[in-house]
Amino acid sequence: MTTNTFLGLVLVAVVAALVLRRLRPAWYWLSVGVTLAMVRIVVRYASVMDACGLTVxxxxxxxxxxxxxNRPAPQSRPPRILRMRPTRTGLVLRLKLQPGQDAFDFAASTDRLRHSFAMHGVSSREVKSGVVELRMTGYDVLARVQMPAKIQREGLRIPVALREDGEVFYRDYQEVPHALNLGATKSGKSVYQRHLVKELAAQHVALVGIDCKQGVELAPLARRFSALADNPDTAADLLEALVERMAETYQVIRREQRISADTPDAEITADLWGLPEDLRPVPVVLLVDEVAELALYSNPAEKKRRERIVTALVRLVQLGRAAGIYVEICGQRFGAELGDGITMLRAQLTGRVSHRVNDEASAKMAFADISPDAVLATTQIPVERPGMAVAGDSTGGWVRIRTPFTTMRQAVNACTTHAHRTPVLEGLESFRPVLPALAPVEIPAPAARPATA
Known part of the structure; x- marks a missing residue:
């Protein structure tokens, strides 16, 4: 092989790698990028840690x-690398801290580490005392969201989005029973809700919806809903019926406790999930689309209706978890200007997801009582990335996520496929959507073959 031929092959390989990096960043990372990144980290590790002040x-x-x-003075010691593990989106670096180091120093230095190691993103978390894990991403995983082929689904723990560190973001209703989903028009809020319904459709759960936009968002998915309200008057009656169901569920739990000296500890329960399966009522997920429509009023009659709605919602979010009733509230704004009881309601919504908002005040409604950094991150969501959001909880932790685009047809197909899972809720039969029977699909008969002689 001549020198010119060799240089030509090298040039073709470089151009192919650059094109692959541009068009298919995931393929580039798995084929070329992960090896270059590991070599870069090993070579630069000691000098980068020293420059970032992460040595002792x-x-x-x-x-x-x-x-x-009479020897030269020893150099400063960086943290020891315990493990370096490649993933489909980046690298995971686990470090053993030196005496005197703090995990907060690594969290504060993530941006400098990102530049020094030429990675797209770096996040830090403390695994245990003295051990820190740096999770690095090799490319922008939120630019084109692709969920992993193998996703763990377990009960009411469902995948809804992809995190900026390449991990799957789960919505776990048993851990975080109630949540708030904020977002301006065209921010991806409805797609997040649609994807949520699509994933819940396959689970053993009853879906109850309130959509005061005459049902335009949830009515197409009605085959999987046990109850649906499309106006504030019906919503008030539906919420009060759910409160009555919650009280009846507590009566079942109270009746089945049978606390006595010979009852095993494992059989004593104070919530729905401790009941035997044959006695356990089906859990309920309540989805409220555009909560502001439930809180607005223009006359005394509507004001009384609003008080009924807000009182019922507050009762559900305060007491519903143990009865297996979980609330998901969506809206563009959710502040004190909606009237009495709104702040109390928001305080009970542990999970917070905020898509792009129109002003900083809306971001503060979601995260001001959780993390100021999350407020700043919410205001920086670009318009050209619908579905991107900031997710946080009451612990103060937050992360950027993006929901995979889910068309209405995909959600409708999922709800139609699992329509047989829709339970009939006692006391809510009058709110069950009335739908026509599915038309049978006609399969054309195969063309007759010509007779052979």
Missing amino acids: PPSRLRLTLARMT
């Missing part, structure tokens, strides 16, 4: 031994 000076014993033996 040598101990007095080492300095004394160096002076006694």
Whole structure:
């Protein structure tokens, strides 16, 4: 092979790698990028840690031994690498901290580490005392959301989005029973809700919806809903019926406790999930689309209706978890200007997801009582990335996520496929949507073959 031929092949390979990096960043990362990144980290590790101030000076014993033996003074020690594991989106670096180091120093240095190691993103978390995990992403995983082929689905823990570190973001209703979903028009809020319904359709759960936009968002998915309200008057009656169902569920739990000296500890329960399966009522997920329509009023009659709605919602979010009733509230704004009781209602919504908003005040409604950094991240969501959001909870942690685009047809197909799972809720039969029977699909008969002689 001549020199010109070799240089030509190298040039073709470089051009192919650049094109692959542009068009298929995931393929580029798995084929070329992960190897280059690992070599870059190994070569630069000590100098980067020293430049970022993540090293510790040598101990007095080492300095004394160096002076006694007339040797050069030892250098500062970086944290020890315990493990470096490649993933489909980046690298996971687990470090053993040196004495005197703090996990907060690594969290504060993630942006400098991202530049130094030439990675797209770096996040830090403390695994246990003295061990920190740096999760690095090699490319922008939120530019084109692709959920992993193998996703763990377990009960009411469902995947709804992809995190900026490449991990799957789960909505776990048993851990975070109630949540708030904010977002301006065309921000992806409705797609998030649509994807939520699509994933819940396959689970053993009853879906109850309130859509005061005459049902335009939830009515197409009605085959999987046990109850649906499309106006504030019906919504008030539906919410009060859910409160009555919650009280009846508590009566079942109270009746089945049978606390006595010979009852095993594992059989004593204070919520729905401790009941035997044959006695356990089906859990309910309540989805409220555009909550502001439930809180607005223009005359005394509508004001009384609003008080009924807000009172019922507050009762459900305060007491519904143990009865297996979970609330998902969506809206463009959710502040004190909606009237009395709204702040109390918002305080009970542990999970917070905020898509792009029109002003900083809307972001503060979601995250001001959780994390100021999450407020800033919410205001920086670009318009050209619908579906991108900031998710947080009451612990103060937050992360950027993006929901995979789900068409209405995909959600409708999922609800139609699992329509047989729709339970009939006692006391809510009058709110069950009335739908025509599905038309049979006619399969054309195969063309007759010509007779052969």
